[in-house]
Amino acid sequence: MGWIKNIYQFYYQGFKQMTLGKTLWVIILVKLFIMFAVFRIFFFKDFLGNNFKTDQERSIHVIEEITN
């Protein structure tokens, strides 16, 4: 189990000693929040998943869309 503790300590110390890295992590977390909690939920619905119940319905819809 010592190796798990070593890995934990490695990351813990690494994060603790960060300077510029802290700012960068804030940017990463804000970015991920905007992407997943705002864009994904409110603006990017799964169109086929939400509008059709079965794969068969989806395939029929797509065939209608891609044929003239």
Next chain:
Amino acid sequence: MLENIDFSLVNWSRAQFALTAMYHWLFVPLTLGLSFILAFMETIYVRTGKPEWKRITKFWMTLFGVNFAIGVATGIILEFEFGTNWSNYSWFVGDIFGTPLAIEGIMAFFMESTFIAIMFFGWNKVSKKTHLAATWLTALGANLSALWILVANGWMQNPVGMWFNPETARNEMNNFWEVLLSPSAVSKWTHTTSSGFVLAALFVIGVSSWFLLKKREVQLAKKSIIIASVFGIVSSVYVIATGDFSAKTVARTQPMKMAAAEGLFVGTERAPLLAFGVLTKCTGDEIFNDNNKFLLRLEVPFKGFLSFMIHGNVNGFVPGINDLVEGNEKYGILSYAEKIERGYHAQQILKQLTSIKDKSSPEYAIFYNQFTSPDFLENYFKYFGYGAYYDSDIEKLQKNILKLIPNIPLTFYAFHVMVGLGFLFLLIFMVFLYLAVRDKLANKRWLYITGIVSIPLAYLASQSGWIVAEVGRQPWVIQDLMPTISAVTKIGSSAVKTTFILFALTFTALLIAELKIMFAQIKKGPSGH
């Protein structure tokens, strides 16, 4: 069909995707190339044991970290867009796009959580060799991670290794290796990643030039310039070679893109290579008249150079835009009208097949066997996407054919800007290396400014490459099988406009953050780290 298309929606969806992809591509190439430059610098440190090289490596590693942190996950937005704005496309490509993207996601996760962590946290905590291995693995992992998305893109440019299942309307991969090793995928990966190497080398030279201009960190700048210019020369030669391979592939699989990029309106044997030109009147019907399309033409003074590049033979025939649209019997080129007819026929068979509810009926078996027969796949399904442009009214059909031609001026200028800058960069690397090894870099203000200016030029060349690849292949999302108008989800264009504006704001904020932090770190220099 075209009368029912909301072109405002199609154009906004394209603009949204282009905005996201191009912003994403502002961050990626520096990561791809700078990771290798770090690995070279750290290798020198480990081999020589000189602390100066550790200091140099750590400085560039900080800038790498800034770029990586701001850019990471910006590509995820593209995946959101597939499901919402490009749902027909998403369904149609089936597992072919999903598999490479899943591999990319897993690779990126493991790479980022292990090797990059060791790179940044591991100084003085792991052995020198372990740390060096982590730096090399970060470089290799980043470039291998890019492989998968570029394989998916290569498949869109040249769909191989799959069969279309008419019952599910999805393409199914039947040969992974054909998808992975298709010339389009190989040239996409090698050319795109190597262009990132060139950009990163120019970034290092540009920042080092700024230090020399400010008479700061002179030793760091000189040493960095030597590493970057050697890497830049090797990468430039590699990028030219992969570009040549890419051109040969494009000429075979996407001849319209090649004709547009070269401004070749009428096909010819002994086709010349244009060094540069200024186009005039080359949109719509003007493409097909006999007027000169160039205000200025500057050909490479070697007759048949384009033919030689493509065929390895100066007498080889290179089709022009007219040949591709109107067909050329002598060279076995089908006209667009014929391809539209065949694609329309393929679509009608698929519709008939779908309309039969009883899948055990003999009628279903007849249509199914017809649709999946090798002859049908080769002569009709191959042109499936062209069917979207069919119209029984000849006048409307003629107008629709014009929609199968990409934006010629944009493709042409982007291609020549990319190629021209590529050769200029090679020259810049050679001049920097020559002066650096002779220790004549001092007091060369003109050279420092050239180095600094080469950074935005590198991004310009990089973005131009994407424009050639993506605008040049229009109207195809999947070459010959699915046009953009069929791929787009029929949702309100106002929703797409809203997300376009949101993305523009978010990505611009990220870019400003990157530039601000990057400039601050460069001003601090290595002593600030």
